[in-house]
Amino acid sequence: MLTIEQLDKTYRTGDHALRQVSFVLEPGQLIGLIGPSGAGKSTLIRCVNRLVPPTGGRILFEGVDVARVGRRELRRVRRRMGMIFQEYALVERLTVMENVLSGRLGYVPFWQSLTRRFPQADVDQAFALLERVGLGDQFDKRADELSGGQRQRVGIARALQQNPELLLVDEPTASLDPKTSRQIMRLIRDVCEERQLSAIINIHDVMLAQMFVDRIIGLRAGAVVFDGPPAALDDGVLTTIYGEEDWTMMRATAVEDAAEAAERAEERMAGLR
Amino acid sequence: MSAAAARKWRRPPVLIKNDRWRLAIYGGAIVYLILAAASVPVDPARIVVGLDRGWRFVEGFLTPDFISRGNAIWDGLVESLTMTVTSTVVGCLISVPIGIGAARNLAPLPVYLLCRAIITLSRTFQEVIIAIFFVAMFGFGPFAGFLTLSFATIGFLAKLLAEDIEDIDWRQVEAVRATGASWSQVVNYAVQPQVMPRLIGLSLYRLDINFRESAVIGIVGAGGIGATLNTAIDRYEYDSAGAILLLIILIVMAAEYSSSLIRRRLN
Amino acid sequence: MPTVDRGDTRIWTRRTSREEWLRWALLFATVALFVWCWQVMTETTIWAFVWDAPVQAVDIGDRMWPPRWSYIERLWWPLWDTLNIATLGTLLGIVLAVPTAFMAARNTTPSAWLVRPVALFIIVASRSINSLIWALLLVAIIGPGVLAGIIAIGLRSIGFIGKLLYEAIEEVDESQVEAVRATGASPAQIVDYAIVPQILPAFVGISVFRWDINIRESTILGLVGAGGIGLQLQASLNVLAWPQVTLILLCILVTVIVSEWVSAQVRAAVS
Structure with a gap:
């Protein structure tokens, strides 16, 4: 459903962010994009809906080359791709409901969005989605009143409100604690399964990626250095992606995190007694 | 799900949450606006006559004449600029003690009240009103303008300085005080370093404001380019007036640009 | 850094000698400029x-007190006019300043090469020219009266509101804008959903602040014939009716203090 061919991106500053990236995303597939910071993960995901215009290559989404469509057509393509952001990127001063309904902006005319008179079907869907992500009664709260995990749930609802065919997910767990991170990842995977969505997920946490995605693509300095199932990720591959030192360190912190989590769980249970 | 299907949603009010207050405030505002607009006398015939003059002004602005009133413009500009420099320097020097005196965390209550009274007096009245009084006392000319602008500078700078001092990091003051420093040493070592950069920035900003104001107080006889401008407009010499306005805009732009450069260098 | 080893003692100075010289040179230049300006200015x-002057001051003070309280009856209408000039003028300024600000902000301007410089010039021109000068021009063009005052205040307010507003627009959180753009929203929808909510508190604060300043400015527009209490001030000054001047100044004082209080309350409520 999405074919990326020899995608290239050089920023005006001269940074060569993507080099000849190619892959094919199958319907219903969840791809985890891993790599050290600065590897071009964020650029790649933003090229797909052209928030960042690529400098070379093709992005074929259901037969349309996103890199070359006109402005009006681009908006029509964008509304078919839901996006979930690092740090949530909710409009903080709008209510939860307005944030979710903003997922319909590509579908309704300007005056309708200005007066906030969305079709009742959209409102029904928004209520149902808020229910689905577990925020059924929070709709009139302002987004900045919510906790981090709740905000990301609103972000997910906003993306789903578009009725997308593809989800672009940019570091969904970057500012969440380990437990909430797993809940959010599980929620994303579950809604993708329910709706037969495919997704590209940027994620810096390798363990989390292995737990929830079908396929992993490793980027290093803007080039694909690994493409395969999570099980094929071994120390050798991860060392090529992250470099010797970083990978050893990441693994060490991951082990520590796990130990800590186990310890906390024990303490909790001790408290129950 | 069927229960949720008929749920209506309306956007909650953005600014005023309370229903009654919102109704009262918006209703009051509308009533006021109608009354106010109705009480503005408009004379369409006069405006039609004036449009021709307005067009001539636009023409004058686009084809400014710097030459025929060149001497008067030059004298006015020199007066304005010298007034600006002297009044900013004097105003800043006086603002510092008054600003310190008006900071509640440094000054004793009687001093505080006195300094705040001076600031309020200076801020309440428009420069032009102050200028009228100084002209009455000191005679026509730039000296009255200089006094006006100095006085206005005090109200502006001392108030902002006092607010800055009230907002400083108090731990630094405590640390210096703990060494056994006297009041003036505390001001020098703990307060001054914290407020100095902004004080310099504000002084430069005030320089710019003083120049703009110097173009106005001439209208009531306090010297500067304003007097020249007033004469030009009174005589319907719109090309000279356009030239003066362009000069004012250019000088303000230059002052703004250079002060932003200086501020960047300081930081 | 600024230490000098002289034999076995190490001398510490606050600044390097180069810095010290620069500072003295700057101070000297400022003093010289000041003295020169003072000379030129006081020539005439x-x-x-x-x-x-002190004698004059005492004399004027004597004449000013007590205020002529009965004159207040003639001041209600001019005060109402003054309030209207400030309020309607601010509204006019807002209407003109908002589009200008969106055209001037780097992230919302339709064209950075063509439209933005024009919008920035409008802002600078409006800021450089005092409302009294605008009033002077407008009285000549459309005749004396409240309308000239309203337009003068409006034209002056474009620059103030426009500048602060476009700075606020340039400071919005881009990630929220990006998120709304990613839904396929049109440029107008992006402004409505991602930018307006972020700048709304700043916008209300700026507008009320300018209204407060405009009250002060509109008290003097009458001096050049543009309506409001300044007309009475001018008339009283012309006939040297100092007790009336005192009353007018007291009225201005109260009006300004009340408007400052209102503006502070509103700004505290929206932030």
């Missing part, structure tokens, strides 16, 4: 008047 000053 008649010092006899200046030395006479």
Whole structure:
């Protein structure tokens, strides 16, 4: 459903962010994009809906080359791709409901969005989605009143409100604690399964990626250095992606995190007694 | 799900949450606006006559004449600029003690009240009103303008300085005080370093404001380019007036640009 | 850094000698400029008047007190006009300043090469020219009266509101804008959903702040014939009716203090 061919991106500053990236995303597939910071993960995901215009290559989404469509057509393509952001990127001063309904902006005319008179079907869907992500009664709260995990749930609802065919997910767990991170990842995977969505997920946490995605693509300095199932990720591959030192360190912190989590769980249970 | 299907949603009010207050405030505002607009006398015939003059002004602005009133413009500009420099320097020097005196965390209550009274007096009245009084006392000319602008500078700078001092990091003051420093040493070592950069920035900003104001107080006889401008407009010499306005805009732009450069260098 | 080893003692100075020199040079230049400006400025000053000023001040003070309270009846209408000039003028300024600000902000301007410089010039021109000068021009063009005052205040307010507003627009959180853009929203929808909510508190604060300043400015527009209480001030000054001047000044004082209080309350409520 999405074919990326020899995608290239050089920023005006001269940074060569993507080099000849190619892959094919199958319907219903969840791809985890891993790599050290600065590897071009964020650029790649933003090229797909052209928030960042690529400098070379093709992005074929259901037969349309996103890199070359006109402005009006681009908006029509964008509304078919839901996006979930690092740090949530909710409009903080709008209510939860307005944030979710903003997922319909590509579908309704300007005056309708200005007066906030969305079709009742959209409102029904928004209520149902808020229910689905577990925020059924929070709709009139302002987004900045919510906790981090709740905000990301609103972000997910906003993306789903578009009725997308593809989800672009940019570091969904970057500012969440380990437990909430797993809940959010599980929620994303579950809604993708329910709706037969495919997704590209940027994620810096390798363990989390292995737990929830079908396929992993490793980027290093803007080039694909690994493409395969999570099980094929071994120390050798991860060392090529992250470099010797970083990978050893990441693994060490991951082990520590796990130990800590186990310890906390024990303490909790001790408290129950 | 069927229960949720008929749920209506309306956007909650953005600014005023309370229903009654919102109704009262918006209703009051509308009533006021109608009354106010109705009480503005408009004379369409006069405006039609004036449009021709307005067009001539636009023409004058686009084809400014710097030459025929060149001497008067030059004298006015020199007066304005010298007034600006002297009044900013004097105003800043006086603002510092008054600003310190008006900071509640440094000054004793009687001093505080006195300094705040001076600031309020200076801020309440428009420069032009102050200028009228100084002209009455000191005679026509730039000296009255200089006094006006100095006085206005005090109200502006001392108030902002006092607010800055009230907002400083108090731990630094405590640390210096703990060494056994006297009041003036505390001001020098703990307060001054914290407020100095902004004080310099504000002084430069005030320089710019003083120049703009110097173009106005001439209208009531306090010297500067304003007097020249007033004469030009009174005589319907719109090309000279356009030239003066362009000069004012250019000088303000230059002052703004250079002060932003200086501020960047300081930081 | 600024230490000098002289034999076995190490001398510490606050700044390097180069910095020290620069500072002294700057100070000297400022003093020289000040003295020169002072000389030029006072060339035409008649010092006899200046030395006479305290006597004049006492004289005026004597004449001003007590205020002529009965004159207040003639001031209600001018005060109402003054309030209207400030309020309607601010509204006019807002209407003109908002589009200008969106055209001037780097992230919302339709064209950075063509439209933005024009919008920035409008802002600078409006800021450089005092409302009294605008009033002077407008009285000549559309005749004396409240309308000239309203337009003068409006034209002056474009620059102030426009500048602060476009700075606020340039400071919005881009990630929220990006998120709304990613839904396929049109440029107008992006402004409505991602930018307006972020700048709304700043916008209300700026507008009320300008209204407060405009109250002060509109008290003097009457001096050039543009309506409001300044007309009464001018008339009283012309006939040297100092007790009336005192009352007018008291009225201005109260109005300004009340408007400052209102503006502070509103700004505290929206932030």
